[in-house]
Amino acid sequence: MKIPLDFQLNGHPTTAEVHPGARLIDLLRDTLGLTGTKEGCGEGECGACTVLVDGRPVNSCLFPAPEVDGSEVVTIEGLAEPGQGLSILQQAFVEGGAIQCGFCSPGMILAAKALLDRNPDPEEGEIRRALAGNLCRCTGYVQIVGAVRAASRKLRASAGEEVR
Amino acid sequence: MSSLRHIGRDLPRPDAPDKATGKALYICDLSLPGMLHGKIKFSEHASARIVHIDTSKAERLPGVRAVLTGENVPEVRFGFMRDNLALKKGRVRQFRDEIAAVAATDPDIAAEAVELIEVEYEPLPAVFCPRQALEEDAPLVHERDASGRPRKSNRLALEVGHATGDLAAARAASRHVVEGEFTTPLIQQSCMGTAGCIARFDARDNLTLWAKTQIPFLAQRDFRGALAAMGLAGRECRVIVPTLGGAFGTGLDTHAYEYIAILLAHRTGRPVKILYDRREEFACLSPRQSSVVHVEQGCDENGKLTFRDVRVLQDNGAYTSWGATYPSVMLLPATSLYQVPVVSFRADIVYTNNTYCQAMRGYGNPELTWAIESNLDELAEVAGIDALDLRRINVNRPGEVTPMGLKVTSCGLEQCLETVGRKLRWSERRGKQRGKRRGVGLASLVHVGGGGRIYRSDGSGVILRFDDYGNVHVSTGAVEMGQGLHAALVVGVAEAVGVRPEQVFINQTDTATCPWDVGTHASRGAYMALSAVMIAAKKAREKIFRFAAGAFAGEVGRNIEKRRKKNPDYRPPDFDLPASLEPEHFDLADGEVFLTAAPDDPALRVGLDRLLRAMHFCRGGDMLTVEAFYDPPTELPDWQKGRGNMSATYAYGAQGAAVEVDTDTGEVTLLGVVAVHDVGRVLNRQTLEGQIYGALAQGIGYALYEEILTERGRILNPGFTDYKIPTVAEMAFPIEVEFVETNDEQGPFGAKGVGEPGLVPTAPAIANAIYDAIGVRIRDLPITPEKILAALATRAERKPR
Known part of the structure; x- marks a missing residue:
């Protein structure tokens, strides 16, 4: 038996059919071809598969696919408008040296986006708490925290602009 | 070349935008039409005879296309000592031995099929402790070597040693002597992107393998060996390296799963992908x-080191990878960290039935530096000399030749130590904060900084292909694995050739299109590739300038003509072109060729694109492609004697830590970390800092958190739930990174390799700080709260208050 789903994916109305036990990550990567979401551990420990469901960061490797019915899902592919270049947050990661191997970057950027959407001016401690579920083996996190701070500054400077 | 335009600038990495948008394609993202999914059945015993394998149920599962065991495939032998088989036959020697494999249309079917394979084992004696493995009656992990000769001991036939001077005499003459045993655990490299590959054969049995490798060309050689074993000698094996989700040494060997994918792809005639999950x-x-490192060091009454004696026992596990050659790099700190006149070093590498090991960043150096630098603090205390002074007294200097025969070109260690001392406020804080249970500690490092010759060639090739639009396409056998090689190549090529960074494009590493490179290890990637780039760029500039000598006047004429057409009042520049132009009249910068005598007038500058087009759109035309191969002037050491100048230059550095220890819970809080590294020359500060920050985090994990736990060869914590790598929450302390620029005469633009040094001295710096804070010395990594509490309890028993 398959469950029909109707949801918003990166701003586009999307329909799909999934098995009751399907994981959100498999729906995104295998069925819908959005491979920007990465699977790092499959048990919710590394955060590489983080996507936003109704603005909330979730581990898509644990999140049941049927639950996105009626929701708004944002993946890393949904941050930059086509033809508009990178979002301010993505640009901050690129310019801040916050990306090395890049495998954790999609999840890390989405976790940071969820934070900045909620709180455009977070303290460093809040940034660290918001990203504590996202493992990175390359960077030591210094430039990641720096990039989130830089993005926060830029976003507030261009006040009113949505955090993309 | 005039002043530098791009070197030292913080240009964003060229690979970052794709990685920030989810466009970068890692092995997990690749698939091919008709592709099958492979899954491996691993051993359930550490040492056993395989009595019987029943694959019938797996074969009957719909969707299964092949089930392989050691009995129905050609024997594919691999490994540094060729002691491993792709699929094991008759006998398993470790828990993870590959005994069967399935290819199916879907990963879930493949996993289900593997579960249906039934194996009957007869357990055999096993040995898990390397010391016990050396005892005479220990069970032999391998009864025979790769050529079938009987083995008598579990000791590997890899002798690495060193002896300089009269050890007994030096020990006897020393005023102070301290010895100790220091241990380090198994560490998971913890790449965020797990291992995997795709194997595909064409209809003529040529193989293409998409591999997560750091050694595409040595891997190609290995895989060609497998093809020969499969009766396909001489077939092409093309290795393509996708975006790598980290490597850290895991890509320095070929792996059973790759050979299994090759066997499955050949058996089924379809592409086969194997992707490991985190477990x-x-x-x-x-x-x-x-x-296990035993170290003994001595000094005279002035703190001058008199000798160093090091013995290493290394648990190889059941098979041999390049990681077994760790002692080759251990020789560096053993013989050459600080000036030591008398040195003895010996390493024993032993087979056990534990999981077999491979390389990780630092390659033996962190293991040894942990022991030497911890022990040095103990020596300083016994000698009554300040620990920083002791290091100053014995510091390495430029021009010195060490006992191993390392020729030190530039050396900024003294400056690194001074800076760490200043940043730690050493004289104010060292030994003066015990009341607050706070302490500071430091440690140094030496590492290869100009390649590391552990193979007959340490070479790196590069091809620069110029297109009609003035762009330079770079092909290199070196591998971007996250470290920033492509960023270094972009600035290096832009600088050395004289084009804008956005005119430089890096091709995917592919053995079919890229020149040979020994591998991206030993902190050599940027150093070697850029050294080759310097040679290639010189060739390109010579060719461009030779062509310009004939073509420049005409192109300038066209420049002026164009300007006149646009603006009838245009007045050409007041400059007479020499009647005869020679190549040496020209320069090239920002993608434009100009005369050094008249660099500024736009009408006297000709776009490289125009010259390149003119160069081949003519009778007898030429496409501009240059290549270069750089193999540094170094020596392959004699390992038994432990002598040879294995690197063109050496990287130095010092790190310091400030800690606070909670003596009730044993918890260590890092108050700050300082890393000062002699990098020769900063090519791209941001990328360089990223390398140091990242390595520091790994060093901190090594010091305080990380350890693979085993019980009779079985790994007990196979996941991030029970194996802790530092998160952003742990890394919440001030980190100061500073670079000492010694402008090494050998290095490209003066630079040294820097990929590994950042994690080498971190653990001993922290351990030394902990001792300074609470007076207990932990000699076994990681330094957990339990070990600190146990050490405090032992001390309390010894010294009742």
């Missing part, structure tokens, strides 16, 4: 070697 990555991929 397999932990339990079935080789971790960093554990080690």
